[in-house]
Amino acid sequence: MAVRVQQEDFDFGAEADAFAEGRADAGAVVTFTGLVRDRPDGGLREMEIEHYPAMTERAIAAIEAEAVSRWNLVDSLILHRYGRLRPGARIMMVATAAPHRADAFAAAEFLMDYLKSRAPFWKKEVTDAGAEWVAAQAEDEAALGRW
């Protein structure tokens, strides 16, 4: 189980390889990578991601512990960046390893849903017209209800 919160970019392939390396105990590895999505008009200059350093890793570790208690996982990795990111940049990744794929997929989705609205990150979109905080979506909150 690992949680990393960092400003620097990460190599998705290398992270996924390292995570899956020598996993004889897991028949399934699921990975998800989130990228900075441009605005429909292509006008996003950058995405600023702020976080609450003293709380972030704890909050994510608690979400991870909840996933471990619900599904049969042999390992998980949660990596989330902060700072100023360009459109297309990697923001975060989640990896889960489990004996069977159903657990790996479900746990990865659970982690994503909770990271969106229970980990202390805030996104701000910067465009030529100015900067605006991204509003939390009701559907993100509603997504927690399915767990």
Add this chain to the structure above:
Amino acid sequence: MKLTVLYFAWVRERIGLPRETIETDAATVADLVEELRGREPRYELAFADLSALRVAVDQELADFDAPVRDVTEIAFFPPMTGG
């Protein structure tokens, strides 16, 4: 009682600082919010709609009726937008 109060995202921008130390006798987070609101218009603006705010007490998500006694750090912020 001395408390560190932290502000994030637009709460930080409206208040104009990321953190401050506050001397307070507030019993709950809601009492502390009332106290802050009474200070200056920028606090009134930041705390105008509590339904748009979340609070963490000693780095754990909490409710506005959470007690403040023996707490060292309270953070106010909008709903989180990670992932």
